[in-house]
Amino acid sequence: MDFQPSERAARTAQRVRAFIDTHIAPVEAEHWAGILQQRHGGDWTAWQIPPRVEALKAKAREEGLWNLFLPDAELGAGLSVLDYAFSAEQTGRSMMAPEIFNCNAPDSGNMEVLWKYGNAEQKAQWLTPLLAGDIRSVFFMTEPDVASSDATNMAATAVIDGDHIVLNGKKWWSSGVGDPRCKIGIFMALTPDESKDRHHQHSMVLVPLDTPGVEIVRMLPVFGEYDEPHGHGEVHFHNVRVPIGHFISGPGRGFEIAQGRLGPGRIHHCMRCIGAAEKALELAIQRGLARTAFRKPLIDLGGNRERIAECRVAIDQARLLTLQAAWKIDTLGVMSALTDVSAIKVVAPTMLQNVVDFAIQMHGGAGVSHDTPLTAFFNQARSLRLADGPDEVHKGMIARLELMKYGVKR
CATH class of the missing domain: 1.20.140.10 (Butyryl-CoA Dehydrogenase, subunit A, domain 3)
Structure with a gap:
């Protein structure tokens, strides 16, 4: 095993650190202080993104420090998981940095899902704007009414009804759902099928947040902090109907x-x-x-x-x-x-x-x-x-x- 970074990985990590030291660190304290001064508590409808965030994102993109997590050389940086690890470490020094490089959770994970498992239409509609940093996303998995440490306990459902999927259930700790730029979610739920084993009973479904029946109930504080302007929400799904083409890789692949x-x-x-x-x-x-x-x-x-x-x-x-x-x-x-x-x-x-x-x-x-x-x-x-x-x-x-x-x- 050789854990030495490649020359490219080392150079990228150095550039990431230099960007953080030069452009992010000098404004980070002021950034979070401004959010604290204008905090709106759990009222996510009033949350706003400070202009400096988009300005820094644009600068990082201009410098080629963008989508570093994605191993695709055309859509991302083309770094291996090991090579990206060295840059990921540098971004950990700052709570602000991951988003500036478009490498923040849950967006990075959702982009990887769409890149690896999404079809051409899904990639065009959702992956492209996520890679551009134009929108944000959320991953709906954890549930309030079951022990979510056992994912097979999942109670939320994604049931096929003709040409549509009907979604019902409650999710919480849905990170990023309070962000005003959050437009799409990946909903993991039970799709019952008696012909399959227990690990093929669940699906992942793309859900635009403006779909009727999607209700953001509240934001959940973590140690008293609401993580404005991103948040961790409780979201209820009431007979939410999306086209059957919103399954990622088909039913049962969750x-x-x-x-x-x-x-x-x-x-x-x-x-x-x-x-x-x-x-x-x-x-x-x-x-x-x-x-x-x-x-x-x-x-x-x-x-x-x-x-x-x-x-x-x-x-x-x-x-x-x-x-x-x-x-x-x-x-x-x-x-x-x-x-x-x-x-x-x-x-x-x-x-x-x-x-x-x-x-x-x-x-x-x-x-x-x-x-x-x-x-x-x-x-x-x-x-x-x-x-x-x-x-x-x-x-x-x-x-x-x-x-x-x-x-x-x-």
Whole structure:
């Protein structure tokens, strides 16, 4: 295994970092402060996109730092999963950066689905404007009334009725649905078929958000923050009718598509966690060197030096494990990297949570304010331990795959 970035990957990551340092970092604090000052709480209908976002996106696109996640050389950057990982890490240093490069979730995952599984009409209508950054999207999967850690529990339905699909059910934690630019969603639901096994009972369906029967009920706060202007919504579907051509790859393909979507997506999430952890450790060290308490630099008090060492070890371990998962996806395919992908999904967010916790402690009261990005990083880390499957599900997957080596099939 060789985790050295290719010359192109290293150069791209350097350009991404330079763009962040030059164009994003100088305005990021002002950006989030402006949103906080104008916050509208849960009233997503009043949310607006600050003009600087579109201006920065245009500049990133002009510089060729655009759709870096997509391995298609014509539509994206043509980077492998491993090569993109190095740029993803850099974007993790900033809560603002992923969107500026059009590499933000859930859009990147939805674009990958359409690119890999969508038909020509679906690509023309939805993938093209998503790749251009003209619209945003949402992925409807998690449900409020069932344990969504088991995706086979899904209660929402997508039932064929002649030339249409009828959608019913409730979804929540639908990230990005409050964004005024959000126009399309991918709805995963049960399409019952007695002739198929339990992993071919679900479908993914494209749903324009202005379709009658789509009701955005509310935005959900995460640790009291509504994540304006993107949000995480609860959305109800009341006999929503869309043409049968809105199935992605046809009925019953939902789980297959989900596996293809989540593998690379988890690499992206985990590498961003590593970038955020690097930024948090950097802030902690700067604070420790700059502050004095009890006539000593803060860095020399208690066990702070030891904690710095522990953070460095944890970050590097998580990075190597994530790069190994990326390498396996590229060389062996997603199904051969299941253990690795589950492992990084457990390791990286937990590592970030611990590093940020230390950085918050080093900052004292400032660490839990909006004066640093640490609360946003902590929010990100703790949420990711639930998103895309909770820790326990991934540990269960790792154990099951390990036990299969010994003939245990349960």
